[in-house]
Amino acid sequence: MTTAMTTATATTSEDADRAGVPDLAERLAAVTQVAEQHLDRHDRDATFPEEALAELRNTRLLGLLVPKEEGGLGGTLDDLIEAGIVLGRTDMSLSMIFVMHCQQAEAVVRHAASPLREELIPLLASGRMYLASVTTESGKGADLFKSEAPLHESEGTLEVDRAVPISTGGTSADGFLITMRSPYATADHHVSLVYAHRHQLDVEVAGEWRPLGMRATHSLPLRISGRIPGHQVIGEHGAFHRIVQSVFGPLAHLGWSAAWLGTASGALSRVLHLLRDPAGRKRFDLRSELLLTRLSRARQRLETVHALLRRTQALAESGTDWSVTSHQLLLNNLKITAAEECHAAVQELIDAVGLKHGYLQDSPTGLEKALRDLRSAVLNFSNDRLHLADGRLCLLDPDVRFH
Ligand SMILES: Cc1cc2nc3c(=O)[nH]c(=O)nc-3n(C[C@H](O)[C@H](O)[C@H](O)COP(=O)(O)OP(=O)(O)OC[C@H]3O[C@@H](n4cnc5c(N)ncnc54)[C@H](O)[C@@H]3O)c2cc1C
Structure with missing residues (x-):
């Protein structure tokens, strides 16, 4: 950090x-x-x-x-x-x-x-600049350690020509950080991270954004192309993996988990306010054991995520070496757990309050939107990928030492 x-x-x-x-x-x-x-x-x-x-x-x-x-x-x-x-x-x-x-x-x-x-x-x-991210590619999906899009260098300039299937705020961004295959690559994992100002690129919208949730991210597919000065590389050519390990990985998992926890705790808070107001007290039986258990379960899930988030935050603040097996496992498990538990908590709340306040768009609980948005969490760098990585890491730690 x-x-x-x-x-x-x-x-x-x-x-x-x-x-x-x-x-x-x-x-x-x-x-x-x-x-x-x-x-x-x-x-x-x-x-x-x-x-x-x-x-x-x-x-x-x-x-x-x-x-x-x-x-x-x-x-x-x-x-x-x-x-x-x-x-x-x-x-x-x-x-x-x-x-x-x-x-x-x-x-x-x-x-x-x-x-x-x-x-x-x-x-x-100055706070004037908004940066968009271009890491995903159609062929290799979310894998950050690989790029199939070649970056060409000639006479001190770099030629960017790259499709990105999903780029949050790409049409509103002032600049882009883009991953591409290093001009000096001898293997797919030699990835470079380059910066490009918006005015240095042609940014062509290549499709529509019609998702289930996360609709306001406006994450359109784009085709971006242009020439940038050779010095606009972040870190060394081919060494993006170091940036992933020191910044992208930790901040992505910590930041996303915070966003998901915020969404789910906002949903729980709105449900509790609804239940406690005079109309809510009439409509719901606050002594119902089923209702109380569901509220408790939702809170339990969020406490788990919060504890894991703060634990991982403390590790990050200690200036940790993220290549240590148990540290990587903790970080990955934060993402996996936050994605699953925040979504599950909202599911729990929908069952707790039923159709009118759980399923309809115009309820002040906002559960319908929270559920749609949180459904993206397991997909946003897929939990499946992380489980495979964690499985390999588990094999490196047969004594099961927790950080
Ligand atoms: C709201 C939102 C905003 C986003 N914004 C951006 C952005 O601004 N910029 C950007 O670059 N990207 C962005 N992304 C993309 C994101 O970072 C991931 O790349 C994307 O969610 C992965 O999509 P995928 O499921 O198609 O890809 P993959 O991860 O490739 O997964 C495809 C399927 O294959 C399976 N799979 C693939 N490979 C493996 C493997 N090795 N092991 C196990 N299973 C595997 C997965 O489980 C999944 O079922 C955004 C995603 C979301 C949801």
Whole structure:
């Protein structure tokens, strides 16, 4: 983690002394207030939440993880997780847009070298720049350690020509981080990460975005092409795996899990408020053992995810080596568990309150939308892939040592 991010360990019990951004809650409240006004429209029309993005820029939250010394907000990992949870309580799409942007920004902060660093960091620090991610490819799916899209280098420029089947906010982004096969690759896993400004690329929309949930991520298929200066590579050519291990993997799993936990806990909170208000008390039997058990189970699932999230966060804050088997297992299991349990908690709540408030779109519980959104969690870097990786890691640890 960056210097700013590791300082999270230095927190005291006093909120006022907490490391990180002191007015984070106010900045997030400004964003959620705007987001709420446009939520239904963006979910209905599957359009990008431009108003909330504008507020993420105004509040400079898009520069959350850029250290203060470099002009950013100097946010900590704890700030990122808090933001993921808070935004997720309002809208999972918005939360994912934000945490994925922060993951990209952190890759630049940690791995961009001069002169790209001097070009990009001020833009990111100001909070004006929104970065989109281009890692998925049709042929190799979500596998980050492989790319079939060749990057050509000639006379100091790099030629980008790449299809991406799903790119969140790609038509609203100011810049892109793109994975491609290194110009010097001798194997598929020699992947480079390059940066491209929007104005350096032709960005062609190659299809539609008509998903079950996560509709406001507006994750269209794109074809992107253009020429960029040779220095716009992040880290070394062919060494994207190092960025995956130090930034993309940990921040993706921590950030996504925060977004999912926020979404599911927002759903539980709205259900509890409904049950406790006078009309709810009349409509529901609050002594029903079935209802109480279902509420308890939903809470139990979320406590499990929260505990795992905070445990993994603490490990990240200690500046861990993620190549250690038990650390990798913990990180992967956070993602797997958060994806399953947050979705299952919302299922539980739907059964608890029934059709009117569990299944219909116009219920104030928002359970119908939360369920659709959370259904994507196991697919977003598929749990199947992670189970295979974890199975291999298990074989390396026959004594079953937990971190
Ligand atoms: C809301 C949302 C937003 C996204 N935004 C972006 C974005 O901005 N940029 C971007 O690049 N990507 C984005 N993605 C894509 C994401 O990162 C994953 O690449 C994608 O979800 C994986 O899709 P897949 O199921 O088709 O691919 P795969 O992971 O390839 O899986 C396809 C199927 O094959 C199985 N499978 C494949 N390989 C293996 C294996 N080795 N072991 C076991 N099973 C396997 C899987 O279980 C699954 O059933 C987004 C995804 C979502 C849901």
